[in-house]
Amino acid sequence: MEHARNEGMPLATEMFEGHAVNRSAAERRAATIGARRSVKKAYQAAWLVNAVRCIDLTTLAGDDTAARVRRxxxxxxxxxxPHxxxxxxxxxxxxxxxAVCVYPTMVVHxxxxxxxxGVPVASVATGFPAGLMPLHLRLEEIRYAVGEGAQExxxxITREHVLTGNWQALYDExxxxxxxxxEAHMKAILATGDLQTLGNVYAASMVAMQAGADFIKTSTGKESVNATLPVGLIMLRALRDYGQATGYRIGFKPAGGMKSAKEALIWQMLMKEELGRDWLQPDLFRFGASSMLGDIERQLEHHVTGRYAASSRHATA
Structure with a gap:
């Protein structure tokens, strides 16, 4: 699916400052996802196959090797x-x-x-996961990863800019x-588990999009709290508001802590209910997950054979 790339816009704090976020209402809404409806049998299998298309298969471990990346x-x-x-x-x-997501030094492999x-390579960069490096070094890391062939x-981001309300510094960064x-597409990881309030999540989402992000992403996967449905809901509302104001479609990537096929279904339901079918495509929606794929494959095998395989039969790599 083709859509115009987000060109960003000048910083406009009026689009988010004073924007009220009702945490209780967000939590109640998020709790209804997956509770009011379910998909079964062939329909569930179709949703799970679609989830596979949207997974950024990831390895971000200190002991990564070229062989692990190849697997x-x-x-x-x-x-x-195949069966x-x-x-x-x-x-x-x-x-x-x-996509496949790796550290910059693993991109070439x-x-x-x-x-x-046709599978793109994504690379984390900018001092992942904390981002606490001088800006010129973070920019050089981006250029290095792109030079190695990363397409995403x-x-x-610097969480301090959000926590202190320094929106201009966040935007400029x-x-x-x-x-x-x-030309590489940029996914802005907000590390929402570090941002303290849903209001901050909304504001950081809006600033990232104004600065030209192609995707907004919940987490690095390294925070104590990663992707949660209330946070995802607020980010999607920001994404929708930005789209209505500018006409640009921005992608969304929940990441961290998602392991089950059931979670894959629930997140897709949230996307469909909030934004529609277009956001069930990999150009606008990704999962930052790897272990989830094993459970999806296991559930699909059960659908086909009526039997559950041992998890070891569906290793990620």
Whole structure:
């Protein structure tokens, strides 16, 4: 699906300052997702296959190696076992994950392993996960990852700018990162678990989009609290408000702590109810998860065979 890339806009604090966020109402709304409706059988299988298309298959470990990255890329090329795809009637579909996400020094290995697959390589950058490095070094890390072949860059923001309300500094930082990304799409990680209030989450989301973010992302996966439905709801409302004001479609990526196929269903339900079917496509929605894929594959095998396989049969890499 093609849509115009977000060009950003000048900082406009009136779009978020004074914007009231009712935490209790957000939590009540989030609690209804997945509780009021469910999908079963073939419909559930279809939703789970779609979730696979939207996964950023990720390894961000201190002991990452070229071999581990190559195994992850092999899984990204063929995320569901052939006998399960046959049983679903999807043999020949060419199903892949949405992307593979790695550290900058691992990008070159992922690019080589994914050559010809159409699966983009994403790289974290900007001093991930804390982002507490001098700005010029963070920008250089972006340029390095792009130079190695990364097509998507997941940047982290300086949380202090949000916590102190220094919106101009936050805007300038993200705008500089967007410029450093060039043609690579930029996902702005807000580290929402560190931002203290949902009001701050809304404001940070809006500033990131004004500064040119192509996606807004909940978490690094390294915070004590990662993707939660109330936070996701507020980010989606900010995304919708920005789209109504500018005409740009911005993507959304929940990340961290998501492990089950049930969570994949619930997050997709939230996207569909809040934004519509267009946001169930990988150009506007991604999961930052890896272990979730194993449970999705397990549930799909159960749908096909009627039996649950051991988790070890569906290793991520």
């Amino acid at each position: 992850l890329c092999a899984k990204a090329r063929n995320p569901i076992a 399960v795809m046959d049983g679903l009637g999807l043999a020949g579909m060419g199903l892949t994950t949405g 992922a690019v080589r392993a994914l050559e010809g697959s 860059i997941d940047i982290v 993200i705008a500089a990162m967007r410029e450093a990304c060039g």
